[in-house]
Amino acid sequence: MLELDFTTRNVLLGASLLGVVGGVMGCYAFLRRQSLLGDALAHAALPGVCLGFLLTSSKEPLPLFVGALAAGLAGALAILAIVRWSRLKEDTAIGMVLSVFFGVGIVLLTHIQKLPLGNQSGLDKFLFGQAATLMPRDLEVMSLLAAFVLGTVALFYKELKILCFDRDYGASLGFPMRWLEILLTLLLVTVVVVGLQTVGVILIVATLVMPAAAARQWTSRLGPMLFLAAVFGAASGAGGALLSARIAQLPTGPVIVLLASAVLVVSLLVAPGRGIVWSWLQHRSLVRRILRENLLRDLWKVGEASRDWSVRVPWAELQGMRGLSAREARRVGAWLYRDALVEPREEGLRLTSGGELAARALVRKHRLWELYLTRQLELAADHVHRDADAMEHTLSEEAVEILDEKLGRPRFDPHGQPIPRPETPLDELAGSTA
Amino acid sequence: MTPEPVLPIRPLADPESDREPALEIHDLTVAYHTQPVLWDIDLTLPEGQLIAIVGPNGAGKSTLLKAVLGLIKPVTGWVKICGASYRRRRSWVAYVPQRESVDWDFPTSALDVVLMGLYGNLGWFRRPKAAHREKALDCLDKVGIRDLADRQISQLSGGQQQRVFLARALAQDARIYFMDEPFAGVDVTTERAILALLQDLRATGRTVIAVHHDLQTVAEYFDHVVLLNMRLVASGPVQETFTDENLQRTYGGRLTVLTQATEDLLKARAQDPSLQHRGGRSPG
Numbered sequence: 001m002l003e004l005d006f007t008t009r010n011v012l013l014g015a016s017l018l019g020v021v022g023g024v025m026g027c028y029a030f031l032r033r034q035s036l037l038g039d040a041l042a043h044a045a046l047p048g049v050c051l052g053f054l055l056t057s058s059k060e061p062l063p064l065f066v067g068a069l070a071a072g073l074a075g076a077l078a079i080l081a082i083v084r085w086s087r088l089k090e091d092t093a094i095g096m097v098l099s100v101f102f103g104v105g106i107v108l109l110t111h112i113q114k115l116p117l118g119n120q121s122g123l124d125k126f127l128f129g130q131a132a133t134l135m136p137r138d139l140e141v142m143s144l145l146a147a148f149v150l151g152t153v154a155l156f157y158k159e160l161k162i163l164c165f166d167r168d169y170g171a172s173l174g175f176p177m178r179w180l181e182i183l184l185t186l187l188l189v190t191v192v193v194v195g196l197q198t199v200g201v202i203l204i205v206a207t208l209v210m211p212a213a214a215a216r217q218w219t220s221r222l223g224p225m226l227f228l229a230a231v232f233g234a235a236s237g238a239g240g241a242l243l244s245a246r247i248a249q250l251p252t253g254p255v256i257v258l259l260a261s262a263v264l265v266v267s268l269l270v271a272p273g274r275g276i277v278w279s280w281l282q283h284r285s286l287v288r289r290i291l292r293e294n295l296l297r298d299l300w301k302v303g304e305a306s307r308d309w310s311v312r313v314p315w316a317e318l319q320g321m322r323g324l325s326a327r328e329a330r331r332v333g334a335w336l337y338r339d340a341l342v343e344p345r346e347e348g349l350r351l352t353s354g355g356e357l358a359a360r361a362l363v364r365k366h367r368l369w370e371l372y373l374t375r376q377l378e379l380a381a382d383h384v385h386r387d388a389d390a391m392e393h394t395l396s397e398e399a400v401e402i403l404d405e406k407l408g409r410p411r412f413d414p415h416g417q418p419i420p421r422p423e424t425p426l427d428e429l430a431g432s433t434a
Numbered sequence: 435m436t437p438e439p440v441l442p443i444r445p446l447a448d449p450e451s452d453r454e455p456a457l458e459i460h461d462l463t464v465a466y467h468t469q470p471v472l473w474d475i476d477l478t479l480p481e482g483q484l485i486a487i488v489g490p491n492g493a494g495k496s497t498l499l500k501a502v503l504g505l506i507k508p509v510t511g512w513v514k515i516c517g518a519s520y521r522r523r524r525s526w527v528a529y530v531p532q533r534e535s536v537d538w539d540f541p542t543s544a545l546d547v548v549l550m551g552l553y554g555n556l557g558w559f560r561r562p563k564a565a566h567r568e569k570a571l572d573c574l575d576k577v578g579i580r581d582l583a584d585r586q587i588s589q590l591s592g593g594q595q596q597r598v599f600l601a602r603a604l605a606q607d608a609r610i611y612f613m614d615e616p617f618a619g620v621d622v623t624t625e626r627a628i629l630a631l632l633q634d635l636r637a638t639g640r641t642v643i644a645v646h647h648d649l650q651t652v653a654e655y656f657d658h659v660v661l662l663n664m665r666l667v668a669s670g671p672v673q674e675t676f677t678d679e680n681l682q683r684t685y686g687g688r689l690t691v692l693t694q695a696t697e698d699l700l701k702a703r704a705q706d707p708s709l710q711h712r713g714g715r716s717p718g
Contacts, residue, residue: 031537031540031541087467155559158550158556158562159553159558161550162553165536165542165547166531166550168503168529168531168535169529171503171504172504172505172527173524173553174521174524174554175553175554220586220588221541221542221546222541222546
């Protein structure tokens with residue numbers, strides 16, 4: 001059992017809260033391609049915190065939060081205004097607001113450090129976060145803000161969805177898209193404020209971007225994506241809190257960010273359908289299938305030439321047909337053997353009866369496709385072999401049936417070779433090949 | 435080859451404003467920053483017809499639709515839909531944006547996109563229910579892809595994506611449909627299905643105003659044509675308006691290629707009678 005002391009409990013709660021709201025709002029930033037906007041808003045919040053302190057001379061959470069909220073919103077509006085009224089594009093506007101606001105924040109922070117107040121130490125925790133200083137009062141404010149964010153998303157779920165997917169269409173339905181955009185920005189700023197003490201303004205963008213990007217890897221529906229991002233965010237938050245409590249000198253915020261990035265990397269690698277490893281496996285299995293099917297068809301054609309499909313084909317001959325190395329040929333042969341399509345015979349292979357049928361189907365596809373290309377697309381017969389080589393691996397049984405019917409159940413391909421049918425007995429096949 | 439009727443689309447109930455034109459545009463000028471895109475457009479379009487908006491790239495065709503729908507604020511001028519402002523007629527209007535205007539990798543399903551057509555009726559905060567889902571499925575059925583309802587939208591072909599957009603507009607059960615290039619980049623089967631759908635809409639008294647890029651099919655598919663190149667060049671029934679002279683005025687020097695293409699089409703059609711089955715109207 002984990003025994004949590006007072007500080008660890010606070011940090012755990014704060015970091016998990018941040019993870020949930022950061023994950024959810026990160027999805028919207030991610031889908032609108034506005035992850036960098038989140039970063040700018042976070043940096044823009046710093047001067048607000050400083051002003052909040054200067055005006056009230058206290059470190060009570062509420063004035064600091066209000067200051068951050070106001071400054072973040074001002075930053076967002078500045079970006080909107082720059083894009084609207086000048087010829088600068090959004091990326092430039094974001095860069096400007098981020099650096100100018102942050103610069104002002106640092107100037108104010110330096111100024112505050114020199115004031116003879118005595119209680120100003122610790123304001124710099126908003127730069128990188130210092131979760132250990134979280135107090136129950138901070139948590140109360142953070143919970144309220146988080147509830148506001150989640151409640152608003154739940155309330156405006158369908159409106160925000162249409163804003164992200166098809167803004168113009170939403171406007172044509174009569175929804176005030178500009179106000180929804182402002183609402184979304186307000187929610188993003190709120191997340192920044194929730195994360196101020198735990199992660200700090202510099203790294204907060206990570207809690208927005210990474211859980212959302214990771215969640216997208218695993219699902220293709222918005223609802224589950226929001227949920228997963230919240231789970232990933234909360235897990236990285238909680239993990240970071242516990243790790244930094246266990247190991248001395250480990251800063252909470254950066255550890256949270258590192259954990260979130262680990263989740264993202266794993267998701268990018270292994271998520272089914274979108275992961276890198278997954279597509280690599282897909283690719284490899286396709287390459288393997290092509291190798292197997294080529295070898296099968298080669299065996300069948302040797303049989304066709306000698307009118308005996310149970311003939312032994314020596315390894316050397318098999319290698320020669322496709323320029324395979326001895327090792328490659330034996331590897332592919334082993335796959336076919338495992339599926340009982342071939343059996344080894346005195347330094348060579350022969351087709352089993354199952355292998356003969358499978359190979360015959362491939363030859364059939366190849367030759368039907370060649371005929372289709374020459375007849376329908378009027379390609380010359382000597383141009384179609386390579387294309388048919390590719391199609392024999394991808395045509396479905398259904399497509400073959402349609403082709404066969406369309407072409408009038410043909411008996412010969414454009415090169416005059418027979419198109420074998422699956423039901424023809426072997427001796428008859430040998431006769432027609434003659 | 436005649437496509438099957440795709441619908442039962444409900445006939446329009448006959449509201450009082452029947453004598454009003456579907457769309458009335460007065461002195462409309464639109465500019466992006468300081469760059470004018472549309473100049474002094476005056477345009478009146480009748481109800482119950484298939485209407486094509488035609489013009490070269492950059493002529494302001496999409497902009498015209500967006501200005502009508504209030505998505506872009508015009509510099510001057512006003513727009514009336516069935517005799518009233520867009521704001522008042524919103525529920526009579528459905529919009530089909532260009533397919534490329536959205537990110538098809540968005541995490542959502544075909545059914546979900548069609549449900550968006552009902553958001554306007556639902557209003558704020560309310561979520562779609564089983565009955566709405568049924569209706570959305572019916573609309574997918576009308577465009578022939580009910581079986582793809584649960585498919586992630588990036589897994590659909592271009593033609594299927596266009597059908598999803600049309601189904602979403604059908605779900606709005608509107609009276610006037612504004613479509614931005616509904617035939618762009620779709621396969622032959624989809625093109626035929628969309629045309630049949632438009633004809634069904636017309637048969638039930640609805641109006642379709644579509645930006646159209648393919649000059650060869652304008653005369654076949656549409657009743658009325660609007661020729662646009664920043665200014666209004668001509669607007670009227672296809673037989674009288676879609677003439678070489680007007681096209682020349684719309685496209686300027688670029689027309690030689692187009693005349694050639696049209697001639698090629700006519701020639702092909704003379705040789706192959708099956709091509710004539712599609713539209714019904716022969717070009718003027």
